[in-house]
Amino acid sequence: EIVLTQSPGTLSLSPGERATLSCRASQSVSSSYLAWYQQKPGQAPRLLIYGASSRATGIPDRFSGSGSGTDFTLTISRLEPEDVAVYYCQHYDSSPMYTFGQGTKLEIK
Amino acid sequence: EVQLVESGGDLVQPGESLRLSCAASGFKFSTYWMSWVRQAPGKGLEWVANINQDGSEKYYLASLRGRFTISRDNAKNSLYLQMNRLGVDDTAIYYCARHGPYYEADYWGQGTLVTVPT
Numbered sequence: 666e667i668v669l670t671q672s673p674g675t676l677s678l679s680p681g682e683r684a685t686l687s688c689r690a691s692q693s694v695s696s697s698y699l700a701w702y703q704q705k706p707g708q709a710p711r712l713l714i715y716g717a718s719s720r721a722t723g724i725p726d727r728f729s730g731s732g733s734g735t736d737f738t739l740t741i742s743r744l745e746p747e748d749v750a751v752y753y754c755q756h757y758d759s760s761p762m763y764t765f766g767q768g769t770k771l772e773i774k
Numbered sequence: 775e776v777q778l779v780e781s782g783g784d785l786v787q788p789g790e791s792l793r794l795s796c797a798a799s800g801f802k803f804s805t806y807w808m809s810w811v812r813q814a815p816g817k818g819l820e821w822v823a824n825i826n827q828d829g830s831e832k833y834y835l836a837s838l839r840g841r842f843t844i845s846r847d848n849a850k851n852s853l854y855l856q857m858n859r860l861g862v863d864d865t866a867i868y869y870c871a872r873h874g875p876y877y878e879a880d881y882w883g884q885g886t887l888v889t890v891p892t
Contacts, residue, residue, distance in 0.1 A: 712874075712878055755819075
């Protein structure tokens with residue numbers, strides 16, 4: 666069973682700064698099936714990135730994904746107050762099994 | 775516009791059953807994999823089950839297999855989750871989600887709350 670570990674647990678940054686969120690898999694995974702989601706307080710999750718680096722429809726280019734193998738990154742450039750949320754990585758494998766990371770909480774100072 | 779609207783969440787006693795529904799609109803429901811994902815209060819996301827386009831393939835989180843049953847009615851554009859022998863650990867918001875070509879959950883409903891008290 667693949668385990669996704671996200672770090673840091675909480676990230677506190679100022680508007681305009683860059684946020685770098687990490688997702689590490691317990692074994693090498695296909696980047697085709699690695700996704701990132703944003704969940705704002707009181708809302709359902711929203712897809713940000715799929716295939717490790719492709720932005721979903723309507724997602725601003727401030728959000729970007731990268732990585733391969735066991736290490737994946739979500740980068741948010743030029744943070745805005747509206748980016749306050751919990752961010753989750755997720756992987757699908759052919760078991761089939763969907764696995765989510767435990768989330769990174771992003772706070773804006 | 776893609777819409778997923780869950781319903782059926784309720785306060786139920788331990789050991790009881792509940793059936794959740796998800797009404798889909800704005801897309802051709804019969805051509806997509808669908809899933810249920812849950813989120814316990816203050817916790818992260820947990821995949822529950824998914825189902826292929828015609829309902830012939832169904833997969834479950836191992837710990838739920840045998841208690842939960844996912845199904846769909848393509849004529850009614852609806853997804854269902856039958857939950858039996860509910861316990862305290864099943865308390866959560868249950869979301870339905872549509873899957874894209876890379877199995878990403880590209881659209882989510884607003885969720886329905888299931889509460890099983892101690």
